[in-house]
Amino acid sequence: MRSIDYFDRGHDLDPARTALIDVATGESHTFAEVKARTEQIAAALYKHGFGNQQPLAIFAPNSAVAMILLLACWRANAQWIPVNTRNAVDANAQYLAYVECEWMIYDSSLEKQVEEMRATCPKLTNLICIDELDSFIGDTTADDFTPPEVDAFGNLDELVGIIPTGGTTGPSKGAMVTNLGWGTMVETAAAEMDQRTDNPVSLVVAPITHAAGPVALATMSFGATQVILPGFDAAKVLSCIAEHRVSHMYLPPTALYSLLGSSGIEEHDTSSLRIFILVGSPVSPEKLRIAVETFGPCMCQCYGQVECPMVITWLSPEVVAEAASGYKPERLASCGKPTSSIQVALLDDDGNPVAEGEPGEICVRGPLVSKGYFKKLEATEEVRQHGWHHTGDVARADAEGFLYIVDRKKDMVVSGGFNVFTTEVEAAITQLPQVRECAVIGVPHPKWGEAVHAVVVGDGVDEAQIIAHAKDRLGSVKAPKTVEFVSEIPRTAAGKPDKKALRVVHWGKNARMVN
Template sequence: MRTIDYFDKMAKLHPNRDVLISGDTCYTYREMEALTHKVAGALRASGMKNQEPIAIMSPNDGPVLSAMLGCWRAGAIWVPVNTRNALDANIAYLKYVRVSMILYHSSYAKQAAEIKEQVPTVRKMVCLDAPMNGDPSLEDFMATAPSDIFPDLGDPIGNPEELTALIATGGTTGPAKGVRVMNRSWGTMLETICNIMPVEGKPVSLATAPLTHAAGPVTMAALAMGATVVVLPTFDAEAVMKAIQEHNVTHMFLPPTALYSMLEHPKVRDYDYSSLKYFLLAGSPCSGEKLKQAVDIFGPCMCQSYGQTEFHLVATWLSPEVVAAAARGDYPERLTSCGEATYSVRVELMDDDGNILPTGEVGEIVGRGGIVGGGYFELPEASAEAVAYGWHHTGDVGKRDEHGFYYIVDRKKDMIVSGGFNVFSAEVEECVMELAEVAECAIIGVPHDKWGEQVTAMVVKAKGADVDAEKIIAHVKARIGSVKAPKEVHFIDAIPRTAVGKMDKKKLREPFWGGSGRAVN
């Protein structure tokens, strides 16, 4: 089904239940449903065609939810804008997917104006929270809808091959690729989440991670189960802890780095977390010791899932029951597992020749099933490569034990996960190499207590050159954003090479990762 179909089911079942609490803003399912009809009507009245890409650029804020649902009701393709990226990178991506409209928050008005100027396909701008620079507010825009009821665009099988979203994901080289998220794969993901995270009574989901990242699909799954969604504008450890107690939160998603901040907070034991049934960690591996500590503090609610943009979020599942048992000493190694394959997919390990490997051997994690997306937007070669040998290739290297639990041990693709965000080293290396003072550069991830992995540059200076770490870091921040910028720079005499002349990053990582048993954190 379409996302809006899942929402409409719950609006019919629970019309008077709160669907959104965001600061002073509160809407019921019935009220939100009415807003989405007006957003959809206004979009179509403005000239939007079916399956046009519409970008939403905003911090977590109440209008974001009505805008997203309204876009889906109108048959639009959601394009989330990661505001942590450098503006140039976002402009390049929006040009590539030929976005036609931008719905933005006033805090990003300057960036939105630059996008409008540089992306030729943009024909309409709407400011979500207030009139801005000649652009209407969302409220004013909704007033242009010709009717309070928008016609149903669904078909008998839920428009399975239409796109829900075009979500950017980096490549090992070159610019970001647009993952074609289909109604069929997104719907399978929503249903899988609803089935593995059930609760009796009224679910309450806390959204504090960016809705433009993994919190977006988790929030849509919460709506599909009839939840009240409590939105916080940004992550603040104590604000999250207070919200859990105040709103009796049952479901919450955060990346492990945010969990670590909560564990370190001096007031972490001062709040009541007994309502929590699922504290989901995803986006990067979690420290086993930190996970055990979290069970002690937050109770038997800690859980993890593994997936990626192309293989939506819940390829594997480590349940609260398994985590709690592991914390007590029952198969304690499972604290570092990403879980078992969910019932909507097959997950296997594969060697470089396309052979499925037996239990105990290490290989690339591959999968097939309902949560696999539709390849990359207008990139047929990359799409074909991702499904070689009849399986979706994750680029992650792992192993499986005799009980069916998977463990990620490395990354086949040259990628670093820092704070739940993917950083592709080739892009950072290319940026550093723009400096004339740099002869060679290798970017690696090294373990970090807060971020999981820290982007680190190994640099060989050009002969006679004088360059310091501050200059390199500042250059990368300005070019491609602070998330991708190295946090440390190590100057070395030469970069080690493999027998075929490639950078030997395994050797570079060894001093940092030695003895840990895995090369991710």
């Protein structure tokens, strides 16, 4: 099916149910109102010359309007171009030029950035400010909307969007995500999240332009109300959970850590939570155990990437709760088992399966996989070797099929000829209650080539304690040789620890950040 068909599925369950609540403005909209508004916007786009399957950028912070615009984009059968408000202007301009985007709807608070981007993107000629949306729509009504032609399969090969990859190692590539792949993701995610409450309410906190958008669509497909916050604030998140009886929530692990460190967290009623998904980067097993104690048996994880979105694996709340209680506690470090939507193999550099328990690259095959990178044939071919899509993530599998991500290939530290997976070191260090966050990188060393270096956010702990703790759990090779304390760890626009930025401090402008 097409992306918008999943919203319409939720609409058809109960058109009068509240679909969106904007916490910042207090406004709310029913499913029927949202559907009519998206039809009105789509009709106005076509009236002003927009074409079927053209790229359409949406540049706005989280709000009910931003969610409506995203749905209207899919209603018009546009190719969604997410523009992250956390990105540098140059990065956004470079991406818009790369995907040849001509149309953008933007928030007035970002007008200065839009003008700067327009100056370097000659094709970006159709700009619509949200403040002027009513004027753009004019007398167009929902009845004026004529849906683009749909075939009996739901236009499976057409694009939902050209979605930027993380860009932590260079300019973002555009993953061409089809209706087939997007629909597979939505249906797989919804199957795991649905049927857990009679009143599903989903809290949207992370950027809609990132994983929060697809999570929202998946929950809307079974009729969930979306409670939208403009950004992450631990106190407001906790208040919203209690006030709106939130049942479903997605956050990256770093935001979870902030919640767990909030003063007065025990004063908020979070008993309504049924699904609290962690996505985006590995989570500290110890922090996950504490999260189960704090929020109950709702914690879960999934693993994916833009090229194969969101649900390559799933670690259910039931498995997490059992592990937190002491039954196979090692599974707190797992990202779960492969879902029914994808075939997964752990392969060596020659494309051969690795032995059980040995690390290998996660390679996937199936309808979840994106069409490839926009106008980057060589880059697409590079990740599609041996008949698989190569994720670039390294994992091992246990006898029961649970996967344990040990690193990104490029994040692996090679010290004295030994491979050190940085996530393993980070997991050990964050067991210390005084450590709130940790990022491990390799730094140049004259004897070992690279040395393990830990960047830590924490209080009441010193370098010697951290090194001793890690050495006790991992041995001397994997333990950090140096520890750096910072007030915060830099992040990419997607909210992940920016290890590239951390490496530059030690490697300078070297073309290679390995020895």
